[in-house]
Amino acid sequence: MNKNINPPIIPMEDNRTGLSVETLKRAILDNLFYVQGKFPAIATPQDYYRAVAYTVRDRLLQHWFNTSETYLKENVRIVAYLSSEFLLGPHLSNNLINLGINEAVCQAVTELKSDFPNIPDFAEILEIEEEPGLGNGGLGRLAACYMDSLATLEIPAISYGIRYEFGIFDQEIENGWQKEITDKWLKFGNPWEIVRPEAEVKVKWGGHTEPYFDENGRYQVKWIAHKEVKGIPYDTPILGYKKYTANTLRLWKAEAVECLNFSIFKAGDYFDEVQDKVDSENLTKILYPNDDTCFTPQPLRLEQQYFFVSCSLQDIIRLHLKYKGSLDTLHEKFTLQLNDTHPAIAIAELMHLLVDEHHLEWEQAWDITTKTFAYTNHSLLPEALERWSIRLFQSLLPRHLQIIYEINYRFLQEVALKYPDDRDRLRRMSLIDETGDRYIRMAHLASVGSYAINGVAALHTELLKEEVLQDFAQMYPEKFSNKTNGVTPRRFLLLSNPKLADLISQKIGEDWINNLEELRQLESFVDRPDFCQKWRNIKLSIKQELAHYIEQEKGIKIDPYSLFDIQAKRIHEYKRPHLNVLHIITLYNKIKANPDIDITPRTFIFGGKATPGYFMAQLIIKLINSVADVVNNDPDVRDRLKVVFLKDYNVKFAQRVYPAADLSEQISLAGREASGTGNMKFAMNGALTIGTFDGANIEIREAVGCDNFFLFGLTEEEVYALKASDYNPWYYYHQNSYLRHAIDQIGYGFFSPQDPELFRPLLDNLMTSDEYLLLVDYGFYIECQERVSQAYRDLENWTKMSILNVARIGKFSSDRAIREYCQEIWHVEPVTVEPKNYL
Numbered sequence: 088m089n090k091n092i093n094p095p096i097i098p099m100e101d102n103r104t105g106l107s108v109e110t111l112k113r114a115i116l117d118n119l120f121y122v123q124g125k126f127p128a129i130a131t132p133q134d135y136y137r138a139v140a141y142t143v144r145d146r147l148l149q150h151w152f153n154t155s156e157t158y159l160k161e162n163v164r165i166v167a168y169l170s171s172e173f174l175l176g177p178h179l180s181n182n183l184i185n186l187g188i189n190e191a192v193c194q195a196v197t198e199l200k201s202d203f204p205n206i207p208d209f210a211e212i213l214e215i216e217e218e219p220g221l222g223n224g225g226l227g228r229l230a231a232c233y234m235d236s237l238a239t240l241e242i243p244a245i246s247y248g249i250r251y252e253f254g255i256f257d258q259e260i261e262n263g264w265q266k267e268i269t270d271k272w273l274k275f276g277n278p279w280e281i282v283r284p285e286a287e288v289k290v291k292w293g294g295h296t297e298p299y300f301d302e303n304g305r306y307q308v309k310w311i312a313h314k315e316v317k318g319i320p321y322d323t324p325i326l327g328y329k330k331y332t333a334n335t336l337r338l339w340k341a342e343a344v345e346c347l348n349f350s351i352f353k354a355g356d357y358f359d360e361v362q363d364k365v366d367s368e369n370l371t372k373i374l375y376p377n378d379d380t381c382f383t384p385q386p387l388r389l390e391q392q393y394f395f396v397s398c399s400l401q402d403i404i405r406l407h408l409k410y411k412g413s414l415d416t417l418h419e420k421f422t423l424q425l426n427d428t429h430p431a432i433a434i435a436e437l438m439h440l441l442v443d444e445h446h447l448e449w450e451q452a453w454d455i456t457t458k459t460f461a462y463t464n465h466s467l468l469p470e471a472l473e474r475w476s477i478r479l480f481q482s483l484l485p486r487h488l489q490i491i492y493e494i495n496y497r498f499l500q501e502v503a504l505k506y507p508d509d510r511d512r513l514r515r516m517s518l519i520d521e522t523g524d525r526y527i528r529m530a531h532l533a534s535v536g537s538y539a540i541n542g543v544a545a546l547h548t549e550l551l552k553e554e555v556l557q558d559f560a561q562m563y564p565e566k567f568s569n570k571t572n573g574v575t576p577r578r579f580l581l582l583s584n585p586k587l588a589d590l591i592s593q594k595i596g597e598d599w600i601n602n603l604e605e606l607r608q609l610e611s612f613v614d615r616p617d618f619c620q621k622w623r624n625i626k627l628s629i630k631q632e633l634a635h636y637i638e639q640e641k642g643i644k645i646d647p648y649s650l651f652d653i654q655a656k657r658i659h660e661y662k663r664p665h666l667n668v669l670h671i672i673t674l675y676n677k678i679k680a681n682p683d684i685d686i687t688p689r690t691f692i693f694g695g696k697a698t699p700g701y702f703m704a705q706l707i708i709k710l711i712n713s714v715a716d717v718v719n720n721d722p723d724v725r726d727r728l729k730v731v732f733l734k735d736y737n738v739k740f741a742q743r744v745y746p747a748a749d750l751s752e753q754i755s756l757a758g759r760e761a762s763g764t765g766n767m768k769f770a771m772n773g774a775l776t777i778g779t780f781d782g783a784n785i786e787i788r789e790a791v792g793c794d795n796f797f798l799f800g801l802t803e804e805e806v807y808a809l810k811a812s813d814y815n816p817w818y819y820y821h822q823n824s825y826l827r828h829a830i831d832q833i834g835y836g837f838f839s840p841q842d843p844e845l846f847r848p849l850l851d852n853l854m855t856s857d858e859y860l861l862l863v864d865y866g867f868y869i870e871c872q873e874r875v876s877q878a879y880r881d882l883e884n885w886t887k888m889s890i891l892n893v894a895r896i897g898k899f900s901s902d903r904a905i906r907e908y909c910q911e912i913w914h915v916e917p918v919t920v921e922p923k924n925y926l
């Protein structure tokens with residue numbers, strides 16, 4: 088008898104890497120049981136989210152390890168991106184599309200649902216993820232878009248930042264006012280990070296310095312610090328779109344050093360010691376909800392900056408020495424990008440590490456340092472520039488203060504050599520501001536210590552060279568360049584607007600996802616009525632979804648056929664949401680004066696957080712909500728106007744808002760918005776822009792064509808000239824009866840009958856200084872909005888303009904921006920990572 092001794096081998100996919108639907112189903116249940124410790128009958132939606140998240144993470148781990156291994160083996164040049172903020176948005180959906188397993192995982196969840204009905208729908212699972220809100224706004228989101236592009240373009244990169252336990256606050260609206268709630272993004276843990284305690288580093292503070300002579304008789308300085316904390320790295324993989332490259336985001340958490348000091352114990356200072364431990368751990372507790380309009384020096388913020396910078400530099404040096412050899416080649420193997428001045432203390436820290444710890448000569452250390460760093464500026468407002476008092480520096484970082492003095496001394500000698508007898512220039516360029524109390528000017532430190540300096544839009548870079556950094560641009564013209572911002576089309580089109588993305592791919596294939604310029608092919612479809620109809624239908628269905636959401640959330644019924652006019656961004660006076668409000672009031676008054684007036688129905692949607700303590704911004708939120716109450720409830724309006732303020736605007740929510748917009752409000756005062764990136768995201772989703780001659784608006788208009796962009800308002804030169812003359816808001820007030828009416832209504836309490844004086848501070852501001860020239864631009868804005876209303880009546884033409892906006896938006900991909908950084912600043916090359924099986 089033929090006996091079969093060996094049982095047949097049934098090929099089975101590995102639970103953690105297999106991609107078939109069957110394997111994914113098994114893996115989800117497996118992770119639910121073995122990682123979450125739950126079985127289906129008792130699992131919560133959160134448990135299921137995590138089981139799916141782990142299932143997805145499992146599938147990218149090999150790529151991640153393999154990427155690091157490839158970089159080390161091939162000894163490649165690496166970009167290290169230093170940023171105090173990373174506004175990442177949810178990981179799960181992004182990783183699903185990057186791995187190309189969205190459909191398979193969706194199907195796996197759906198099939199599991201027939202056995203276990205308590206599993207949430209796939210869409211609900213995606214919604215459960217609490218996004219890591221580790222940033223305030225544009226600057227933090229830019230860092231996240233750039234990481235996406237770096238990985239997708241296969242550029243060797245590592246990003247460093249802070250693992251804030253509490254990210255940007257959650258916003259509630261109570262009685263029209265913003266209320267801040269602590270963000271608890273880590274409440275259920277974070278499945279995307281892996282802690283690496285073995286790579287901890289120590290950071291010290293305070294104390295004093297002592298000179299000494301080393302064994303070779305060389306003068307050295309020792310920093311005797313009095314406090315020390317540990318930095319523990321938490322790593323998150325950042326996968327490229329359909330690539331095997333997974334770069335690392337390394338975020339540092341502060342922890343107290345292990346053992347208490349027993350000599351202090353004996354001295355009875357136990358409680359002081361415990362307090363010290365608590366203080367250390369507080370370091371990375373919270374993200375400062377600050378904005379870029381006004382720099383307020385909070386000592387803990389400087390400690391945070393120094394903490395993450397020191398951790399990151401020590402990490403880089405350790406990696407470099409371990410794999411790449413000696414310190415004199417540091418700048419060849421790494422280039423360090425400073426995302427604004429927040430990490431600029433890195434320049435002094437690298438000098439400290441090279442000179443004091445690794446005993447390089449000053450000149451050699453300075454040579455390495457100035458070949459290592461590059462600096463991006465994000466703001467022109469002089470009052471937003473970071474300045475830290477000498478006193479604070481002396482107590483926190485006494486050695487770094489000495490180093491900065493030394494850098495300054497040598498630098499000013501160079502200035503004096505180049506510009507003899509120009510004392511004023513020396514005063515202007517010094518790293519130390521000595522006009523009153525003495526401060527360190529971080530933008531000057533960054534400019535002197537970096538080999539490249541860039542602005543984030545063409546106008547911004549021009550103004551940077553003419554204004555805030557003029558002297559530096561004269562002295563080092565070769566350092567300066569422009570790198571207009573970009574945004575990732577993966578998150579902000581493919582993921583956020585799947586219907587439009589599908590339609591586009593049906594027509595032109597999928598190449599646009601990695602090469603956004605390909606969208607230009609859509610131009611040939613603008614005259615095809617069936618395509619235009621589909622485009623319009625998609626926009627309508629997304630607007631219906633948002634309308635449905637708004638009705639559920641706020642009980643406000645909105646008309647999906649009305650023009651969706653959206654301003655969603657941080658609330659700042661310079662972004663002028665109150666100009667938008669003046670337009671709403673004007674339309675309202677026109678209806679009141681003539682209830683049968685034929686106006687284009689509009690839904691005004693606002694979203695955005697205001698810095699706590701920034702009273703004027705808080706008052707603007709209250710004003711929007713107060714005007715909404717009046718407009719939405721006045722029967723004369725007959726639903727032709729609706730005003731909605733959507734609470735808690737964040738990345739997740741932004742992804743839902745951009746696709747629903749007909750009109751994108753980009754109405755900052757010319758010369759104030761460095762670039763803006765929301766403007767790009769709206770246009771990428773087919774919204775038309777009403778915008779000023781500011782930031783990247785100018786370049787967007789140039790790209791999409793001036794016929795497809797609603798431009799209004801003063802130019803930067805006109806703003807400059809008007810500010811130089813004696814501008815009087817009253818003149819404009821008296822000139823325009825609609826403006827007068829709207830202002831008077833706000834002033835006498837028409838929108839706040841219970842508290843007629845409520846908006847007085849806002850009004851006083853407008854009528855005394857009107858720093859952002861609302862009264863001047865009001866007339867241009869209203870006239871332009873009238874053109875928008877007329878244009879929206881011709882839906883066919885509007886659709887064409889919408890298509891052309893998308894077709895011509897290619898330049899604003901973060902891939903283009905990153906390619907420019909790679910070629911013109913960093914000089915790094917892509918490195919292909921091949922797939923590899925580790926087990």
Ligand code: 26Q
Binds near residue numbers: 378543761
């Ligand atoms: C600084 C010191 C202390 C505490 C907080 C801060 C701080 C934090 C965040 C200062 C500034 C920021 C954020 C700035 C920011 O988001 N700027 C925006 O950057 C975008 C990306 O380049 C531009 O598009 C926007 O125009 C710019 O406003």
